[in-house]
Amino acid sequence: MPANHDSVHQDLAKFGPKINTLYLKLHDYKYFHTSSNLEKKDNRIIGRSKLKSELFSLLVNGETKNGTYLITGSRGMGKTSLVNDILRKWKNKREFKWRMFLSSWIFGFLLFVIFKSLAGQVIHAIEFSKQETSSQTLIWLLLIILIGSLFIFFLGGV
Structure with a gap:
């Protein structure tokens, strides 16, 4: 050495x-x-x-x-x-496949919880807002739902 x-x-x-x-x-x-x-x-x-x-x-x-x-x-x-x-x-080993399944499931679940929470906060802000809903708020809501859907879609390939 x-x-x-x-x-x-x-x-x-x-x-x-x-x-x-x-x-x-x-x-x-x-x-x-x-x-x-x-x-x-x-x-x-x-x-x-x-x-x-x-x-x-x-x-x-x-x-x-x-x-x-x-x-x-x-x-x-x-x-x-x-x-x-x-x-x-x-x-090709069973242990690896099981770990990857659990990892992807946990990751997918966490993404679901995060995006559900974000979408819920935006909807809550829209419902209880005394002002008219701005187009910017609706765009943010759609963007959050779209990004969440894309992450879950791509996660299906893991």
Whole structure:
């Protein structure tokens, strides 16, 4: 391990929780660079099954189920392709699908509550206003309902 890694870890240790370092070597890898696509399997990842299983195990079976992982390397080494391959595998697991379902349901419910509250406040202001309803207030009401509908519509695709 290079000496500069030790000094970086000492500096970071002062400011945050314990940092665990995991070094995995990519032997004899040819450099290549392209845009990433999580849905499309990258067939150029050959001979990385041990590395993929170690990273997958770290994500799924680790002590904590959350956190931030840093994967470093030179441009074109396949960092993004490797991560996309692992995420594609994780997406097929039941646990991931259940988490995504719950996350999208909770997010959708919160959006519904927020927009219902906003629309209710605008309607309340219109009903109890002693002045005539201005066109600007009606435009705001329509805009709130439209944005809420769009968010819920797009959420259906999650």
